[in-house]
Amino acid sequence: ETAVFQTPNYHVTQVGNEVSFNCKQTLGHDTMYWYKQDSKKLLKIMFSYNNKQLIVNETVPRRFSPQSSDKAHLNLRIKSVEPEDSAVYLCASSYGLGASYEQYFGPGTRLTVL
Amino acid sequence: QQKVQQSPESLTVSEGAMASLNCTFSDGTSDNFRWYRQHSGKGLEVLVSIFSDGEKEEGRFTAHLNRASLHVSLHIREPQPSDSAVYLCAMGAGNTRKLIFGLGTTLQVQP
Numbered sequence: 001e002t003a004v005f006q007t008p009n010y011h012v013t014q015v016g017n018e019v020s021f022n023c024k025q026t027l028g029h030d031t032m033y034w035y036k037q038d039s040k041k042l043l044k045i046m047f048s049y050n051n052k053q054l055i056v057n058e059t060v061p062r063r064f065s066p067q068s069s070d071k072a073h074l075n076l077r078i079k080s081v082e083p084e085d086s087a088v089y090l091c092a093s094s095y096g097l098g099a100s101y102e103q104y105f106g107p108g109t110r111l112t113v114l
Numbered sequence: 115q116q117k118v119q120q121s122p123e124s125l126t127v128s129e130g131a132m133a134s135l136n137c138t139f140s141d142g143t144s145d146n147f148r149w150y151r152q153h154s155g156k157g158l159e160v161l162v163s164i165f166s167d168g169e170k171e172e173g174r175f176t177a178h179l180n181r182a183s184l185h186v187s188l189h190i191r192e193p194q195p196s197d198s199a200v201y202l203c204a205m206g207a208g209n210t211r212k213l214i215f216g217l218g219t220t221l222q223v224q225p
Binding site: 006040041042048056092098102103104106107108110 | 145
């Protein structure tokens, strides 16, 4: 099956803990993204990677760091979570770099910070 | 800052009736627009991508783009209860390398 896969589906943690989310795509794409979807359903880009190189890094707090081992994987680490980090984190991939390329999304990881 | 506004915020239609969703954007520099669907607890599924003024049909989903009016709409023909979801409009500009999303329209299709 070719798609975008994310783990875990849900994660509940305490303020100050470190969390890590995984994303893998089997579509053969060169570009991967992390988006944050807040409680109002607003979706905002956080990072985009092209061939393991960071291309876009929106103004996200420094406690967020993307990690890419190869073109098919893009993980997200949050060093010390805060309550405002509670959201759904969506991973996506596309064939090329740029908004004109179709992006395919994973099912998301819902983070709850207590 | 580029913005995308969607209306209505929520919409309820009966099964089989046409559903129409609207999206307005803040400037005319964008060259591509997409409609996505998101079922509860799931990721985004692209429905229609449109890159020029006019109409684009994908099955029961038709998008209309009018860049002069800064408007793109989505019409769902013969909606079914399984179409109940949040519909997101996204605008992309190639030089910014990113998509900008609206807040979505929650569609409920009643049997």
